[in-house]
């Protein structure tokens with residue numbers, strides 16, 4: 001799933017990757033429209049996203065399906081950010097994260113912003129991957145991590161905002177300004193909202 005995350009100055013190519021069915025399109029719809037539309041978006045191509053505040057989306061293909069892999073590889077090279085999703089109720093989608101990361105390291109720019117997201121956090125009773133497992137994997141690869149739910153919207157805005165802020169800070173970094181630290185930003189935001197069901 002490929003789209004542009006528009007920052008203050010220019011559009012940054014951002015890609016949502018992960019196995020089929022982990023909720024890439026649903027997450028984007030929740031972020032863009034603030035709602036959950038149940039059911040699978042098998043025809044991701046052609047979904048039109050509205051322009052909302054600073055973000056512009058352009059969907060070109062459906063990732064997570066073998067036949068689109070070669071297309072996706074080509075876009076990795078130009079990607080500024082990658083949101084890497086697994087489904088907390090699907091062990092295989094979690095196990096495949098390592099393969100996705102191998103692919104990302106092979107094809108993407110070395111300074112690409114990567115964030116790991118454990119989606120479907122609302123489905124706690126069907127959970128097969130503990131939050132700590134996600135945290136451990138993220139630490140191993142030094143990438144920020146959070147659990148999200150495209151259904152309830154939990155952490156969705158935070159995930160996209162953190163990436164947008166990181167991209168923006170890289171684009172217009174002044175030497176005199178303190179560097180934006182994505183990990184610290186996420187932890188601070190999580191703490192602020194710990195009262196309200198953040199995971």
Ligand SMILES: Nc1nc2c(ncn2[C@@H]2O[C@H](COP(=O)(O)OP(=O)(O)OP(=O)(O)O)[C@@H](O)[C@H]2O)c(=O)[nH]1
Pocket residue numbers: 018019020021022023024025026027037038039040041042044062063064065119120121122123148149150151152
């Ligand atoms: N309960 C729950 N269901 C979700 C969530 N996110 C997605 N789903 C459901 O999971 C299924 C797959 O969601 P999609 O958004 O189509 O997944 P995708 O990753 O875009 O799939 P592909 O386009 O095939 O790669 C749909 O039935 C969604 O309604 C979530 O956070 N919670």
